[in-house]
Amino acid sequence: DFPAGDEGYHTYAEVTAELRQAAQDHGDVTALSSVGESFEGRALHLVKISDHVERDEAEPEVLFTCNQHAREHLTTEMCLHIVQRFTDSYGHDPVVTQFVDSREIYVIPTVNPDGAEYDIAGGRYQGWRKNRQGEGTDLNRNWGHRWGCCGGSSGHEGSETYRGTAAFSAPETKAVADFVDSRVVGGTQQITGHIDFHSYSELVLWPYGHTTDDVGEGMTPDQAQRLRSVGEEMAAANGYTPQQSSDLYVTDGDINDWMWGRHRILSFTFEMYPADGPGLDGFYPPDEQIRPQTERNDAAVDILLREAGADRA
Ligand SMILES: NS(=O)(=O)N[C@@H](CCC(=O)O)C(=O)O
Ligand SMILES: [Ca+2]
Ligand SMILES: [Ca+2]
Ligand SMILES: [Zn+2]
Numbered sequence: 569d570f571p572a573g574d575e576g577y578h579t580y581a582e583v584t585a586e587l588r589q590a591a592q593d594h595g596d597v598t599a600l601s602s603v604g605e606s607f608e609g610r611a612l613h614l615v616k617i618s619d620h621v622e623r624d625e626a627e628p629e630v631l632f633t634c635n636q637h638a639r640e641h642l643t644t645e646m647c648l649h650i651v652q653r654f655t656d657s658y659g660h661d662p663v664v665t666q667f668v669d670s671r672e673i674y675v676i677p678t679v680n681p682d683g684a685e686y687d688i689a690g691g692r693y694q695g696w697r698k699n700r701q702g703e704g705t706d707l708n709r710n711w712g713h714r715w716g717c718c719g720g721s722s723g724h725e726g727s728e729t730y731r732g733t734a735a736f737s738a739p740e741t742k743a744v745a746d747f748v749d750s751r752v753v754g755g756t757q758q759i760t761g762h763i764d765f766h767s768y769s770e771l772v773l774w775p776y777g778h779t780t781d782d783v784g785e786g787m788t789p790d791q792a793q794r795l796r797s798v799g800e801e802m803a804a805a806n807g808y809t810p811q812q813s814s815d816l817y818v819t820d821g822d823i824n825d826w827m828w829g830r831h832r833i834l835s836f837t838f839e840m841y842p843a844d845g846p847g848l849d850g851f852y853p854p855d856e857q858i859r860p861q862t863e864r865n866d867a868a869v870d871i872l873l874r875e876a877g878a879d880r881a
Contacts, residue, residue: 570641571691576855577641578648579688580610580681586648587613587677594655597621597668603676604743607701610681612743617654617673628876629672629751629758631833632869633744634765636707636823638683638696639851642840642861643765647677649862650869667873674747674759679740680707695848697728699740705732708766709821710741713829718778720820731821741823748831761876762835763869764823768850769816771839772803772868775828777813778820786829795828798875799836802868806838813837834875838865 570577578586591600599621602611618627634647654673657664667673678684682700687693698704702725709721712735716723721731736742751758774795776784783792796812803810813824827835841861842850853861 569691570688570855571693574852574855576645576858578644580678580685583644583648583677583681584611584613587615587651590615590651590655594658597658598651598655603747605739606680606682607699607739608682610685612679612681612740613677614747615651615675615677617651617668617675618671619669624753625672627670627672628760629674630761630873630876631674631676631748631759632763632765633676633679633823635678635680635684636740636764637766638680638687638698639693639848640765640767640840641684641687641851642767642853642858644678644684645858646765646838646840646862646865647675651675651677653866663870667870671873671876672758673873676744679744693848693852695851698730699738701732701738704730705738706730707738707741708764708823709819710736710738711821711823711826712736712745713821713826714778715821718818718820720778720818720822729819735821745826748827748833752831757831757833759831759833761872762824762827762833763872764835764837765840766837767840768842768845768853769839770808770841770843771816771837772799772806772808772810773813773816773824773837773839774799774810775813775824775835777822777825778818780812780814780818782812786832791832795834795836798834798871802836802838802871805867805871806864808838834872836872838868840865
């Protein structure tokens with residue numbers, strides 16, 4: 569469980585209960601399933617939010633993923649907030665209603681439930697980042713586009729950025745990637761926008777991470793410009809700093825590079841609050857920050873949902 573004073577954060581059991589309740593209370597627009605299981609056998613919950621939710625409609629699809637990194641618990645709260653906002657406010661808030669009626673919104677609140685549970689074991693924060701396979705794989709270095717190509721990850725099992733034994737060697741990244749692959753319908757990827765939430769530093773990041781080139785391979789200048797301009801618009805909305813992933817540091821095997829590299833999905837990483845630490849403290853903001861720091865991203869999320877419906881660049 570979370571340490572005393574931080575009860576506002578959701579344990580895996582509480583996440584599961586909250587998602588079941590949402591699906592029960594808003595069954596007309598909400599469906600709960602899973603994309604597979606974690607290494608230790610926990611369901612990787614998938615929430616779909618849309619009108620006629622039981623049907624696959626010809627509406628742009630958007631994916632939000634959270635908690636790839638175990639200790640980044642604020643991101644799990646961000647995904648739960650997205651679920652709550654687009655279910656509770658449906659039929660009341662016109663902006664929310666319009667998006668639920670015209671998009672198919674997918675949310676995976678915790679990609680790394682094993683790590684998240686381990687991080688709070690015994691009511692003390694462990695500072696854990698990776699999954700719980702062996703000495704742990706950094707899920708955000710285990711994706712299959714240019715995996716391990718460019719000095720942006722480690723081949724040593726004990727490293728915090730250990731890339732795993734192969735692309736998608738972690739069951740968690742494999743399950744999410746298989747779900748995204750399954751959204752290629754009639755040869756066209758239905759998902760057009762994606763945000764992966766991390767903490768911390770208050771940044772909006774766009775691909776590529778594996779190269780410092782502004783226009784990497786598999787990207788046209790126009791597409792690079794679109795990623796930048798949408799990223800900058802979202803950063804203006806939430807007050808984060810916009811930059812290409814590799815401007816921060818080179819990463820290879822990260823989720824954004826695969827989402828764009830493999831599927832041309834407009835894919836971003838949000839590094840949430842706080843802007844600076846110190847150190848490990850930055851991963852554990854007091855639970856009083858959950859509401860303000862998740863609501864802070866509402867406008868940016870709406871920008872991505874809008875863009876998801878725009879004609880492809
Ligand atoms: N959340 S974090 O681990 O501190 N930063 C992310 C940054 C992701 C990226 O640069 O694309 C990472 O290194 O995977
Ligand atoms: Ca629909
Ligand atoms: Ca669809
Ligand atoms: Zn992270």
